[in-house]
Amino acid sequence: MSKLINWYGSLGLATKQFIYLFIVTLLLVMVLAWRNLHEAESLLKNQVIRDAELLVGRTNQYIDASLDNVENMLLLLSTRSDLLKEGNEETAFDTLRKFANYNNSIAKTLYMVRSDGKVFASTKVHYEIIGNPHLPGLYELALQNYGAINVSEPYYSPMSGHTLAYVLPITGTKKEVQGVVVAEVSLDLLTERISPMIYQSYALFTRDGNVINRLDSRDKLLPFRPASYPPALQDSFQEQLVSLKVGVSSIDGNALKPLVAVKSTTNRLGWSLAAFIEEDYFYQDLKKLNNNYRTASIVWTVVLLFSAYLLSRSFTKPIRRFVEKMDRLNDVQVVAKLPVTRRDEIGRLTQSYNAMLERIQSLLQKTKSAEEQKKEYELKMLRSQIAPHFLYNTLACISSLAKQQRIDEVRETIRSLVKLLSFSFDKxxxxxxxxxELEGLCMYMHIQQVxxxxxxxxxxxxxxxxxxxxxxxxxxxxxxxxxxxxxxxxxxxxxxxxxxxxxxxxxxxxxxxxxxxxxxxxxxxxxxxxxxxxxxxxxxxxxxxxxxxxxxxxxxxxxxxxxxxxxxxxxxxxxxxxxxxxxxxxxxxxxx
Missing domain, CATH: 3.30.565.10 (Histidine kinase-like ATPase, C-terminal domain)
Structure with missing residues (x-):
């Protein structure tokens, strides 16, 4: 190492500058290229994740809005206890059918179950033929939780297919339970509506990890149980879903491929929405960028060699001349301007140097003028310490007080005058x-008041x-x-x-x-x-x-x-x- 340092020290200024510029600039370009590549990767990944978070948030809002419609229908129907009375069967069927056909609703089938077991369904004919064995359990679920809206876990209904149910009691004027209103939500319809919002795979699941949306067996990111229909996720993957933190985290997908999971906050039903993005997705568009960086680095190295050589040669000679001229300047107060013979940075540096010398001289002159002015004001102040008119008038006032035998006031006035003169002269x-300063002011005001x-x-x-x-x-x-x-x-x-x-x-x-x-x-x-x-x-x-x-x-x-x-x-x-x-x-x- 010492031989290398000695060899470098023996080189000329131009050669040293060439080697230094080339090595430092090359290292800088390589570091910047590496950082830019990784910054591009990070920016792309962050952008995709932010888009995914935005999509997940909006999808979650859409799910909440859809479920709000179902809850609103239940609340409206729970006020129609008159539909459960004898003789209103046809009115009840028509009302349920109208609510079920509401355009923005994902409710597949609506039921009103009377306390005596009588059932009114929005699709009367289908219910009379197929029936629904889950209604007794849903009736019991509705009576829990003090009469609030309850939601069941996902199940398969002969009337609505893959579904879950919203249930709410119907009470009379005396708060007695007269029946229950049930709304079966079509999870297939919910899946169809939210699938276009997520550009890759996703899962909507409960607190226990039960998947609500219908899964597609053609999904290559999520691991499914073998030979299962409808498709179901592997138990280990479902356990990971429950433990996912809100926001961005990592999870192993199909064939243990790393996935980026973007999880939303839970809604009021305790459901969470997670979108999954394949790790390789972030880097597939960066291969071309990586090749461009490699080509640019080779071209830049060649250009840098030539540029560093020319730059070192063009700088050393004019700088050396400039230093020689600056060394001739010994007295700052004598401004000897340097001749400006160049129009490049060296010429502008010479102009700045000339301007700096002019400013220095101007500051010196201002400082000298300020010092002279300061001394002048000090002399003026000393010359005008005491105005004779004031002294004459004050002595005349003391004489007048003495003639009036106002001895105490004479004494106080003389004391104030002596202190005022002492304050002005003795300091x-x-x-x-x-x-x-305030004491001297008090003496002056005392004389004026007298x-x-x-x-x-x-x-x-x-x-x-x-x-x-x-x-x-x-x-x-x-x-x-x-x-x-x-x-x-x-x-x-x-x-x-x-x-x-x-x-x-x-x-x-x-x-x-x-x-x-x-x-x-x-x-x-x-x-x-x-x-x-x-x-x-x-x-x-x-x-x-x-x-x-x-x-x-x-x-x-x-x-x-x-x-x-x-x-x-x-x-x-x-x-x-x-x-x-x-x-x-x-x-x-x-x-x-």
Whole structure:
């Protein structure tokens, strides 16, 4: 083996590729051919079995429908107790004859047996000449099972031939038994009707294995008892019929030939229908397919030899040249396009390579631009941390409170201002916890309530489990400030509600006001307005909605940011989507 490996290693690239392509492709074709042949055999077998199951199911339904007709006739006749009265003999004969001549019925002969032994038959003349010795036993069978319909085992009747009987008592108004109605089913007629539905052999049998349909001695699949008339199945085969499972199974037929048996579920009489298909039937049409595969394999081997040789030669040379050109590319940022001189796969590969280099350069430029923009926003944020107008107005408010001797309110306002300034300046990181962001927001709203009174109210409904997660500093404050001065102030007061929950693997914060609302056109301008526009003198910072929206997208990507919904006169809702970010993620630089 080692000599073979060394010999293969000493060969040239083209020869190696030729041998590899030929052997691998030949093995692949052989495996595929073998699998396809067996798949074809399996598909054909499954198709035939599915057809057989369908035929068996439909045949079983037809048998049930035929037996339903017999049961319906018995039920109708069991209500005609008046036919058993003295003087109604002719009416009874005519009624039975009409029912027996029903077109879709397989009932051969109908009887009404009175409790005193008087018999009315649908074929009056035949009964008076031939008679039927089974009627007393059928009368006793009808009185069993609490007056329900009973069915006998198959027997031979002088009136109906190979048959079985349905029996049902006839009761009067006081539920006393006045007689019995009997219907003998023609099993020969049933066999004639269901035989065309099964394209091979079949057997309709009871729970005990007694075959109901009449068998044909010319059937070559089923094993019959020797010198038996009418034909009867061998005892061992009948025992196998009883043990067959519902569905598809195997069974030994005549001369121990393997058969595929497709058995139906039992009907309400406990009968089962089994169709038998010879195993060789599945493979007789595959011989021609097998020969075609053999011929195709020989032709394919010859073609493969020639194709593998040409393919190995045509591939190695252009690929080697392509690799040499790729090795010359050292700096990704300097896109040196490769010349496209071919129109085949190698040429398309060169075009794809050139396009890949262009995309890499474009991504590098976008990344660099995003980093520069990020730094620019960070600088803008630092420059616009505190708007001087807000500080002047707050100090003027404190001075006014001091003149009014409202010392407690002065103290609380100064404490809120100090905490708000500490929150803005002291934090080293651009990220704070949601709890810290809400504390800064509370300080800001406290100052606004001192300045403007109780017309501004706010409510917090944040899931406590979210307070530990990180958020960009001064994210909620600009949203609340916008709601305060553009929604609540023109409305002369209102409520700002801040909610938060974990939804779709992200944190969603909602800032809602019940102010004047805004139009659809103005919604678009809020996120795409000029970021350099002068902020209001009442604002705490110069950070607008677009600044918040852009900062979030720069740090976390396109799926995150602001969504605005509003209705004139009803208020505005701003939804803020941010990723679930912990303090450890922030230290590790995991932003999304």
């Amino acid at each position: 080293q990181s651009e990220y704070v916890s949601i709890e810290e 300045r403007y009174g109780d017309q501004y109210r706010y409510e917090l409904d944040i899931d406590p489990s979210l307070l530990q997660y990180r958020i960009l500093k001064l994210t909620l404050q600009p949203l609340v400030e916008n709601a305060l001065f553009h929604g609540i102030t023109p409305h002369n007061g209102g409520v700002i509600t801040i909610k938060g929950k974990l939804e779709r693997s992200m944190i969603r914060l909602y800032v809602r006001d019940d102010g004047v609302g805004i139009s659809r056109d103005e919604i678009g301008k809020l996120l795409y307005s000029n970021p350099e526009q002068e902020c209001s003198k009442y604002r705490f910072t110069g950070i607008g909605l677009r600044n918040v929206h852009d900062r979030i997208r720069i740090h976390h990507g396109e799926p995150y940011g602001l969504r605005i919904g509003s209705l004139r006169g009803a208020g505005t809702v701003i939804r803020l989507d941010i990723p679930v970010l912990t303090e450890s993620d922030e230290h590790l630089g995991i932003w999304s």
